[in-house]
Amino acid sequence: NYWKLPSYHYLQIETFVRVTILMFSSEEERDSWVELLETARRDRSERLYASELLQFEIPVDDFLSKSTMWNCQKRKILNNRRYSFRTPRSKTPEDTLQLAERALAKVLALKPKGPNDSQLREFLDCVAALKEADAHSLNEEEKCAFFLNIYHIMIMHSYIILGPPASGSEWISYFNNVAYQCSDDIFSLAELEHNIIRAEMCYPSNFLSRFVLPKSQYHFSLVRPDFRLNFALNSGSLSMPTSVVPVYKAAVLNEQLNNVTEEFVGYTVHVKQKGKNNDVQVSLPRVCQWFAEDFGPSATASDVVVAIEPYLSKEKRDTLRLIWNPKKKSYEIGIFGLKYLSFNYECRFLTASIE
Numbered sequence: 001n002y003w004k005l006p007s008y009h010y011l012q013i014e015t016f017v018r019v020t021i022l023m024f025s026s027e028e029e030r031d032s033w034v035e036l037l038e039t040a041r042r043d044r045s046e047r048l049y050a051s052e053l054l055q056f057e058i059p060v061d062d063f064l065s066k067s068t069m070w071n072c073q074k075r076k077i078l079n080n081r082r083y084s085f086r087t088p089r090s091k092t093p094e095d096t097l098q099l100a101e102r103a104l105a106k107v108l109a110l111k112p113k114g115p116n117d118s119q120l121r122e123f124l125d126c127v128a129a130l131k132e133a134d135a136h137s138l139n140e141e142e143k144c145a146f147f148l149n150i151y152h153i154m155i156m157h158s159y160i161i162l163g164p165p166a167s168g169s170e171w172i173s174y175f176n177n178v179a180y181q182c183s184d185d186i187f188s189l190a191e192l193e194h195n196i197i198r199a200e201m202c203y204p205s206n207f208l209s210r211f212v213l214p215k216s217q218y219h220f221s222l223v224r225p226d227f228r229l230n231f232a233l234n235s236g237s238l239s240m241p242t243s244v245v246p247v248y249k250a251a252v253l254n255e256q257l258n259n260v261t262e263e264f265v266g267y268t269v270h271v272k273q274k275g276k277n278n279d280v281q282v283s284l285p286r287v288c289q290w291f292a293e294d295f296g297p298s299a300t301a302s303d304v305v306v307a308i309e310p311y312l313s314k315e316k317r318d319t320l321r322l323i324w325n326p327k328k329k330s331y332e333i334g335i336f337g338l339k340y341l342s343f344n345y346e347c348r349f350l351t352a353s354i355e
Contacts, residue, residue, distance in 0.1 A: 075179035168345035202293035241267035
């Protein structure tokens, strides 16, 4: 009741996707509305047949909304079941981190094909509370853990409500449109990835991407580049080694990033000796080509391999030593010895890690 103004009377109307609060100057006026709504609901229920009830579905657009506070452009806000009447600055760093951790745990517990209504409603309320998060109060490690969790929350939230993007051509519009209100601002999935989490990292090498990706700026963006983030951001693509994502925590963030990097490169990086001439075939995931500048200033395949080598198995490291040039301090990977794996735009739902 902290948000209520004195001398006014209130009526809260809850639907599955939205909670609306009406304010009245008199108790009598409010009660008359309650009576009218109860009558309308009773009449509606009496006219519905069982077959109609079974076929009833909530339109997808009801889960999306435009903000009256922000210039949303094409962005549609997903976390808007409840209004927020608190200022974000009222949250401590611990409160802010727990909001994201709790929401991610809840969405990963949902069954994508027909989640329990009460569980889905609880999740929608959890993500609505993210409006009150205060990312400005977080240090760099806390921001990184917080926004990685938000990214995976948004992925799952949008996939459950809208379904995953149907094809690679839909990715750009999909990730540019789905948005959250959080920490006194709004951002799309694309803005969260490229303008907040990867703010100090490179744009994809794909020429077209430089024109279609957003250029927004946020005061709470990360300021420390880290190539491991390329492996931590799990879109659910079948090119990812796993659908499992951890709930990131600032206290163990470095260990968690090391673990996901080791798993990612262990699954996607292939090193094979060819013939007897010390020729080596190296296969790298496509993200290592798109974001090569994140791994080294020259943006070469050698830069990538130097960065990820500590995370590879001993067998792969030993094979790579065959093409190591100690004078140049680089790997001599020939154009015919390098292959980038294709990226699969088909997506699956994320799942929780067992910790």
